Amino acid sequence: MTQPVAPEVTAVGDRPAGPPDASLRPRRARAGRRGESLAAYGFLAPNLVLLVLFVAVPLLWALWISLQATDGFGTGVFVGADNYVRLAEDGRFWRAVVNTTLYTALVTPLAMGLGLGAAVLLDGALPARGLFRSVLILPMAVSGVATALIGVLVFDENSGVLDGLLRAVGLPDVPWQSGGPAAFASVVLVTLWWRVGFNMLVYLAALQGVGAHLYEAATLDGANAWQRFRHITVPMVGPASFFLMIMNVIYSFQVFDVVFVMTGGGPQDATSVLVTYAYENGFVTRDQGYAAAIGVVLLLLTLAVTAVHWRTSRTRDVTE
Template sequence: MVIVGRRPARHRGEALAGLALASPALLVFTVFMFVPLGMTAYYSLTRYTGFGEPRFQGLDNFGQIGSDPLFWRALVNTGVFTVISVPLSVLGGLGLALLLNRHLPGRGLLRALFYVPVVISAVSAGIIARWIFNENFGVANRLLTGLGLPEVGWQTDGPAALASVIAVQVWTSLGFAMVVYLAGLQGIGAEVYEAAVLDGASRWRMLRSITWPLLGPTSFFIVVYMVITSFQVFDIVVIMTGGGPQNATTFLVNYAYDAGFEQRRQGYAAALGAVLFVIVMALTLLQWRAGRRRDVA
């Protein structure tokens, strides 16, 4: 009877201790995540300019989003940006990880050089990219003319401007994918490859049948993370193109920012933010379910 009576009290003490240790993180999450989410949900149902009192108007903002051509343009731009940049970043990071996982001279230096773009600020990366893709004196056009190719209107041609933003996104995310894949590769035991070599497996067969399947959880994490970050891209676009030309590089976050702080339609901007949140959550859940099916299979 004494033991049965003490165990719940001990468990309650452990739960309270765990809650006390987690309380700083919970407080940060509440202040910087849950409270803003709640405020976004509230303002999305109002007409609000940032001054005075918000006026409740129900789902009118969401109805305007459905008939807003610029929203659909921003959504398509964001989707194209994600569909192109994420696979390039994932496959490029995997290729770098496979290369730099070998015993190469200067391997540590090469890893550091490829990781540098990850740690520099997005503003710095955007300034560097704006200089590289400048139509008048940029390095990109000079390289093209040096190879006998025509110059590209990186700031005046829509597809070219979008391509330049994608290139910078891939450049700044390759190092992250590389480091995570390196950690995954180093978690695969050497005996697995030794057994495959004894069975006569080629390098390609080992990559396809051993390395890639065992890196499944790593790939899942990288893809989910990069899809979320690609839908949140903002700084690079503001510095490089400002959303132009002719809204060719206007993404959802940029459009929400312009609606809220340039047009003073903060209720509408909150509705755009709510839609973006739903889209990202839906994509994350779809990827999570796909990952679970793969693990069960």
């Protein structure tokens, strides 16, 4: 005959042990979530501190300076929106806006298009593709100033390599420094040489994730090379295109080193962009308040273009 089993007692009394009180479960769940939140904030804290110190504080400080009249010496005088009113009436500022917009409109699609074309070629069975990849990626290891100095060696009117080659074949020299359109074209060409490798690298990584079965199925259906590129490659690298569009636009709005070293914004403001014009006002004429106002406008323009592209892009979340 089975003997009855005595109930288990707890350490604090003779009450039978049982399942934990149901009323304690929500409390323990809240404590667990609180602990996870604290741990997450602990990991995020160093980045948040750096973000506040090196992004938020400088932005707020620049906004405050843009509301002052300064001469580089002593304390600025609060003038409200006077600097922004000056911007609206400044012809050189609007010339810089036009140049920056044109530079962005040229560099962004050309760098992305050339990068995608190079990535497609180097993703296939191209002979010595490793060498070509290295040659295209090599400019990424060079700073913007060094790139611009190389550009000066190539496009110098007196001793440049390019004009020397043109003279050798009987063609006239091109005024790369003294002619406005030619100077602007030289800046664009040097920038493309510098940026195509980065675009190619991102596109090449995106192409690695496109399944070969998609191309095989399209080939069996009779699609030619252009149709496979148009209807498979381009849509499948949509997220990479969205990323590169944002990065190229931001870089183009913030370009400084290439323009400053190659042309200094000349001739006659033909290559002046917003950052070089802000530099001129902030460090040459010592009008920091006006330069800060240019920087704030540049930030707002960049945010506006990025927001519009974010809202209108249909490929940023495309996956295979």
